[in-house]
Amino acid sequence: MSIQTVIFLLLGIVILVLIIINAFLLWYFYKTNKKIDALLEKGKIKDFKDIILNQKEKNSDLEEQIKNAFLKIKNLEDISEKTIQKIGIVRFNPFNEMGGNQSFVVALLDDRNNGFLISSLFVKEGSRVYAKAIKNGKSDHTLLEEETEAISRAISSKK
DSSP states (O other): OOOOHHHHHHHHHHHHHHHHHHHHHHHHHHHHHHHHHHHHHHHHSOOOOHHHHHHHHHHHHHHHHHHHHHHHHHHHHHHTTTTTTTEEEEEEEESSTTTTTOOOEEEETTSSOOOOOOOOOOTTTTTEEEEEEEEEBSSSOOHHHHHHHHHHHHHHOOO
């Protein structure tokens, strides 16, 4: 046997192996393609374009929801600046002859130190209740020492 015959024989074997591999790959592709077609017909797998478009719609919806959530948060922040956030309470005895600190002052302020205070004075004849407006931590009315202290406590209560 000559070298040429051996080379032709080896080439023939290589070509035969390549034909077998090619036939196997074609058979495997055909089998896989049939399975994919069956899944597509049953609606288990959607077209890639449909998947992308569906995801894009979901993202748009999520972006809108996030935008709405941020608007609501901003609205709540604006509202919270105007709500009572600071409280200062002082109990006191306006007259030394009466027992106990039964009189009190409550200062209720928002984030900008605006609000009101309620003073309750307990005397022998009964109880008196007063309310005074507070703007920027101050009042247009004359304040008792205890009322000033209640405002100071309210202002320093939130840091």
